[in-house]
Amino acid sequence: MQLNRRNLLKIATASGAVLALGGRFAHAQGAQSLRIGLSTYPPHLRPWVNVGYSGHLLSSLINRNLINYNEQGELVGELAESWENETPETWRFTLRETHFHDGSPVTAQDVEWTFEQIRADGSGAYMFDALRTITGFEVIDERNFRLTTESPLATVPALMTFPFLSIIKSGSTDSEDQGIGAGPYRIAYAEKGVSIELEPNEHYFKPGLPALSGIVITPYADESARVAALSAGDVDMIDYVPWSAMASIDRNPALALHKADAGAFMYLSFNGDGVFADPRLRQAVAFGLRRDEFVKSIFFGFGAEMTGLPRTAGSPFHHDDQAAFWGYDPERAKALLKEAGHENGLTVSLLATSQYSMHRDTAVLVQAQLAEIGITVNLTMPDWATRVNLGNQGAGDFAVQGVGLDNLDPDAVTTLIDPSLSPTYLRSRNFKVEGLSDLLEQGRGEMDAAKRVEIYRQADQMVLDATSICGLCYRATGFAAKAGVQDLAMLPDQLSPFSSVLFDKLKLA
Incomplete structure (x- = not known):
């Protein structure tokens, strides 16, 4: 048997010496070894399966895309x-x-x-x-x-x-779950739930990278413990910075907060089986919400109002008028209710979950604000698994959603905005926006960049006018690090949770 780190790990595991091996390896990396406090240990190391943002962070360090x-x-x-x-x-x-x-x-x-x-x-x-x-x-x-x-x-x-x-x-x-990748680092040691240690890939194709002599990843599922580990110097960097801690980290001269305000986002989807078959009532909801309060009260001010579809600022597919379409206009909302025959009020059910505070608090705030324009909202907030089940079954008149985008192509939002697609808990259902599916298909097949811009501008306006979804707010994506961590860059806006594809450049002062 060749005595490489993988086989040494097998021997150490059999002899009960795993923790000692990990400690020796981590110590051997010295000052140039970066210590990352991760929000959760990936459920497994298999490639290609979505195991969340933390799993992607590891995957992007050991693998590369085309x-x-x-x-x-x-x-x-x-x-x-x-x-x-x-x-x-x-x-x-x-x-x-x-x-x-x-x-x-x-x-x-x-x-x-x-x-x-x-x-x-x-x-x-x-x-x-x-x-x-x-x-x-x-x-x-x-x-x-x-x-x-x-x-x-x-x-x-x-x-x-x-x-x-x-x-x-x-x-x-x-022969091994993760296979053999081509990323800047490779796994030298892993103990499920405890730590993962990475060593540089000497075959990496970018000259001079990676700059670090190693990375040690330790999970801190409790967000307070993760922040405390960074503040105490036990780790050099953490992912998924809780919004409640962003201000204190930003004030700490020994630390640096790296964030994108328009990261993943919260929105409402609608079920056309009931009253929300009428687009005027969907519009009434959209114009009856004060989105700044969602940013301030739920995300501690770290986010941004979502008054249009998620189009990255500076992109040719971003248009200022469309980005500001869903402004707060309670009189318009009340007029729409009256026009739809509900001037004496409307009662609807909102599906959310009590398991995650941002979903729960979003639902409570929607309930309180819509009451001001005459819409009574009854909340259904089970655990997350039950909420997903109910959503897939079409329960509720509308639902609280939270999601990010996978890429910046304008087609990336299609799965959220087109209610004629197959039913899923993540999007609206049981109504159609006439012409939208055809226009989106045309956009996917158009190779001329200028023509694509015009096609998606038309499609976005259809979605806004019909309110097939209702944007609420963006939530900031944050990474935090000691001041000595250099070259930590982030992808823009909705892609920011996947910024670890840029972490091959990380180095320590």
């Missing part, structure tokens, strides 16, 4: 050096000269194998449905391959950026 975003929100090649739309239905990709952790080259055959694993029945992969839009994969040579789609699909490059679409060495998941 394409990612940079901090300006631009598409940049990672394992892919270039890509081009050869015909409306075909895309050609060229890989960089890159290598996996074991030194073997990343080839088109590895990409094909990865796609096959994701598309396999029962894979549980996050991209299982999305990759079905790709109907053909042709290996041209080791560094070139061609993707074919059934119809023109402008979203192909953005699909390659999706979280948990890491390219893994062919067949490597047979």
Whole structure:
């Protein structure tokens, strides 16, 4: 047996010496080893399965996608050096000269194998449905391959950026859950629920990176304990900074708060089985809410009002008039109620959950504010699992939702805004916005950038006018670190929870 760290771990586990090994390895890294306090230990280390933001942070340190975003929100090649739309239905990709952790080259055959694993029945992969839009994969040579789609699909490059679409060495998941990736670090040691230790990948394709001699990841599921560990110097950096702690961290000269105010967001979805089949009543809700209070009272002021659809500021798909569409206008809301035949009031049921405070408090605030315009809201707030079940069954007249986006392509919001799609607890149901589905399909297939901008402007206006969802507020995404942690950059706005794709640049002063 070769005495590498993996086999040494097996020996140590068998002898009960796991913790001692971890301690020695962590100490050996010295001052250049970064200690991260993670919000939760990933449920497993298998690639391609969505295990939440914490799981993505680890995945992005040990794996790479074909394409990612940079901090300006631009598409940049990672394992892919270039890509081009050869015909409306075909895309050609060229890989960089890159290598996996074991030194073997990343080839088109590895990409094909990865796609096959994701598309396999029962894979549980996050991209299982999305990759079905790709109907053909042709290996041209080791560094070139061609993707074919059934119809023109402008979203192909953005699909390659999706979280948990890491390219893994062919067949490597047979011997270890995580397989062999091509990211800046590789796993040297892991004890479930206790810690994960990473060492640099000497084969990483970016010159001079990674700069750290190692990373030690320790889970702190309790948010107060996570913040305390950072303040006490037990860790150098934490993810998922609780909003209640952002102000104190920001005031501490020894620490730095890195945040994006327009991160994930809270919104309302509607069930058209009842009174909300009438778009005027959905609009009444949207114009009857003071969104600044959601930001202040639920997220301690760390967020932003959501008065339009989630379009990143500075993007060609962001339009100021549409971004400010759902302003607070109680008189307009009351007029809409009267026009819809409910001038004497309306009683509706709101589905949320008591398990997570941001969902619970959002529901309570919606209830209080809508009462002021004549809408009585009865709350249903079970535990999260029950809430998801009820949502999938179509319970409630409307529901509190919280979600982020996976990419910045304008099509990313389609699954939230089109109620004609298959029912799920995350979106509105049982009504249609006439012409919306056709327009969104046209946008996906349009290769001309200027024409796409105009198509999505029209589609967004349809959604706003019909209020197929009702935006409430953005919640800030925060990472916090000691002042000596350098080059911590973040992806813009809604992509900010996935900023760890930029953490290959991290270093310590």
